[in-house]
Amino acid sequence: MATLSIIGGRVIDPASNLDLITDLHIAEERIIAIGSPPADFSADKQIDATGQIVCPGLIDLSVRLREPGAEEKGTIFSETRAAAANGITTVCCPPDTDPVIDSQAVAELLQQRAAKAGMAKVLSLAALTEGLKGQHLANMGILKGAGCIAVSNVLPIVNTEVFRYALEYAASCDLLVFFHAKDPWLGNNGYVHEGAMGTRLGLSGIPEATETIEVARDLLLIEMTGVRAHFCQLSSARAVDMIKQAQAKGLPVTADVSAHHLFLSEQDINNYNTQSYVFPPLRTEADKQGLQEGLLQGTINAICSDHQPHEADAKLNPFSMAAPGISGLDTLLPLTLQFAEMRELDLMTALSYVTHKPAQILGLDVGNLAIGHPADICIFDPESCWRLSPENMRSKGHNSPFLEWEFKGEVSYTVINGRIISD
């Protein structure tokens, strides 16, 4: 088995609070030493990481791989390779593929194709109800056995009785539930945040209450059923407050925010910019601030990309006829670093939002540099400046509102299971 040493980098491991210029040694796919190598160790390969940051590979809590079902937008291979090229070594795939991940066969297909690709690791979520239809519970036990790490319905469950039993059953299976808080009816025909910009552009709105009503309902059901719960991609400051209160009461809830919701608001849909057309919608400047504060105060635990790649034609339409979603793998680390700079955060804290914290949400002992762990590592040059363009995007989808943005910090190597993926 090949051995590898990463020499002279600034090693940052948020899980162990380590921030030190040192060396890292890898053998048999695992980290075997930090600092001096074991006596009999010799490295087959060395990476000179002088001037670079060496941190755990990133964990992205929401990545649409588009396979199975929409391979014209992306495949397991194209998107796990894009993830790896961007320092992301683990991606969570929501169950709204086509067919839905509600059977052992689909769950295994994902695992097998991801393993064959040999790029970023794929953790799949299973459906909470069959076909995500909100009527019959999915075979959650079997799906957990097939490797699914959590369950989610993605779409609203209208029938509260079904919802309750689904959550109770998930709790019995000791499965974490991901919630996408959206009222089944309110703002259903909307495209953008219901407010000044939507009114001006004549685009039907999705009010804040679409999210908060559902968060309230979800929280009551979480309390009732005792299920472990995670809220995905919050969009409003008010939802952050509601979750903060629930956490203060001791409810087992965590939350994430997409990188784009930290940087964009309804202002960014001006001129009908379909690249900023996304669900949940970009809301007000105050909401954006509220989400940032939620992250800094620890109510929101992680940043995800909410990666949704599209072919170019999907966005080349009048706003309401375009497809929603942002291709986010290429900007997860750059935006996280930019957020750190903007809010004067230390790198350790910023990197925790995309490494250790998402691992904690999943309840997995990954996203750290502990000795004996699989060597999933991201190495980046924090001073390298570059500009996002369709040519340098690694994802198959080039749909991004951040095209032409200047970023500082560029991945130079990604190591997965001790193997160098990109250089």
Next chain:
Amino acid sequence: MNNIQLDSQGRLKHFLGIEGLKRSLLIDILDTAASLINVPEKSVKKVPLLRGKTVVNLFFEPSTRTRTTFELAAKRLSADVLNFNVSTSSTSKGETLIDMLRNLEAMHCDMFIVRHGASGAAYFMAQHVAPDISIINAGDGQHAHPTQAMLDMYTIRQYKGDFAPLRVAIVGDIRHSRVARSDIQALTILGVSQVRVVGPKTLIPMEVETLGVKVFHDLKAGLKDVDVVIMLRLQRERMLEGALLPPSVYEYFQYYGLTKEVLKVTHPDAIVMHPGPINRGVEIDSNVADGPDSVILQQVSNGIAVRMAVMAMTLGAVSEKKDAK
């Protein structure tokens, strides 16, 4: 936004919306329309301003009135006109809007008059069309209907003269109305003293105050002392399936229908306008629609001259005043 509708000299290249246009340019459109208003009354009802040009009516939504007035306006400018009723052709065969645009470009037309159900559709087409083609927005979703707004302004100026002292109320289904949005912007740019919107909360879009209007939910309070009343049709086709946003047409008329009785609270010389088609007994009583204060049919006549003016100006066929930018 909408800067792409102006060329580097600040002249109209496309006509997509009122937002972002200077007062002087709006006045210029009205003055140009005034110079063309008598064309239909002459024995030869044509001027040669657009001779040799081809204008395409590209209507993705059914419309008889607007399409006809555009067609008439183009013909009176001596242009050749092509009518494309798209709702029954290509889109149902899966062709994208961009592909359709490329096909029409290949036919060497000079101007597309676009009506589309999606807000921003005309803006989208202007972004992607070949540089020598002008786009005129004939209504996009709930966003804008700028030629309707300009013919409304023409009519207001015709009856009221100066815009500055006027109070204008727009009544009814503001939420779904592209006419309301364009009228509000035009009235604001032209500097009227107050623009009001009147209707039940269900028909008033969120944060509409940011457009510079005052909101009223009571009809009589909203119409008190106004000089101009613009009535809007209930766009039932855009409302929640099976649910009228006022509970019934009958109830709506009780509270928001314009009657002789209600009209008494306005300024005595107030005019009543409506972009059409009117629904008698829903938003307006017949004896008001047909009454002495109604200028609804005058709006239709003015629409032809205003559309002639906009088409001629966007194709550079009339010289605009230097201060237009």
